[in-house]
Amino acid sequence: MISVKNLSKHYHHFKAVDDLSFDIAPGNIVGFLGPNGAGKSTTMKMLTGFLPPTSGDIVIQDKRYASDAKAIQRNIGYLPEGAPAYGDMTVWQFLHFIADVRGLKGAARKSRLFDVIGRVELADVLNRPIDNLSKGFKRRVGLAQAILHDPDILILDEPTDGLDPNQKHHVRQLIEDLSKEKIVVISTHILEEVTAVCNRVMIIANGQLRFDDTPNALRHQSRFCNAVSLKMSYAADISGLAELEGVEEMEIDRKTGLVTLFPEPGKHIFHVINEYVTQRRLPVETLTLEQGRLDEVFRDITTREVSHG
Numbered sequence: 001m002i003s004v005k006n007l008s009k010h011y012h013h014f015k016a017v018d019d020l021s022f023d024i025a026p027g028n029i030v031g032f033l034g035p036n037g038a039g040k041s042t043t044m045k046m047l048t049g050f051l052p053p054t055s056g057d058i059v060i061q062d063k064r065y066a067s068d069a070k071a072i073q074r075n076i077g078y079l080p081e082g083a084p085a086y087g088d089m090t091v092w093q094f095l096h097f098i099a100d101v102r103g104l105k106g107a108a109r110k111s112r113l114f115d116v117i118g119r120v121e122l123a124d125v126l127n128r129p130i131d132n133l134s135k136g137f138k139r140r141v142g143l144a145q146a147i148l149h150d151p152d153i154l155i156l157d158e159p160t161d162g163l164d165p166n167q168k169h170h171v172r173q174l175i176e177d178l179s180k181e182k183i184v185v186i187s188t189h190i191l192e193e194v195t196a197v198c199n200r201v202m203i204i205a206n207g208q209l210r211f212d213d214t215p216n217a218l219r220h221q222s223r224f225c226n227a228v229s230l231k232m233s234y235a236a237d238i239s240g241l242a243e244l245e246g247v248e249e250m251e252i253d254r255k256t257g258l259v260t261l262f263p264e265p266g267k268h269i270f271h272v273i274n275e276y277v278t279q280r281r282l283p284v285e286t287l288t289l290e291q292g293r294l295d296e297v298f299r300d301i302t303t304r305e306v307s308h309g
Ligand SMILES: Nc1ncnc2c1ncn2[C@@H]1O[C@H](COP(=O)(O)OP(=O)(O)OP(=O)(O)O)[C@@H](O)[C@H]1O
Pocket: 011, 016, 034, 035, 036, 037, 038, 039, 040, 041, 042, 043
């Protein structure tokens, strides 16, 4: 369990992290979202003991950094932003160095190295200096060092940054496989990443916690959640759609011609619309039940003014 109370970090007079409080239990895969400069990396550095808080309390598995830093860090894997340090080492040398630092020995060491190199797919670059690797491979080396000692807690700062779409998919699957009993905190700018791998979303802006719930609850904040969109192959009279039972509003996008029908609160309108367009033989090309637009919700949450006090 991670327990954070009233955590703040000030750089001179600037509040990078402003009074955060939250608990994270095993099994939580947390997507830590926020615009650039929101305070995500600063929070992660404090959670991993790399940066002392200005004020507040961090308790990890009943321990505090002030008295038990080594014990906490034994159980944490951290992927910081950017590339791994020691860029002149080869991947092989670097992973052995990390195995030394983590105190891995004998058969356990061999099997962890073998397992992680396989999982993160590093076999082809083991003899290359880290500095010469592509950004995506550097990220994967960073991920390998974070999971090498099989920690209970993983703090991953933008784990898929720089990866191609196939690798992104692969790393997301890896995180899912790793995380059954673990705590995983992932910072990301990619909203789909959150719905793909996380079971909890925390959004921060200006160092403050603005949202903390499931990805589904986030989706439900979108006015597009359960709206129905349709595209027509040519213009036809659709005014009747706006009058249908349960339809609150109709919007037409002038640029794309996409028609969106918004339901009254709690109503489901897909079937009634589907029936109507079929009966009237309207020239409908696509009819879509909208899941909710996360980018719009994210913008709303992070740009909203918050009252202080
Ligand atoms: N060492 C530092 N000294 C002064 N200001 C800092 C320092 N480190 C970070 N900041 C500032 O604190 C704020 C939060 O930075 P942080 O890196 O935590 O944000 P972030 O949410 O991780 O952003 P990004 O998504 O761009 O990585 C930013 O305004 C940043 O400029």
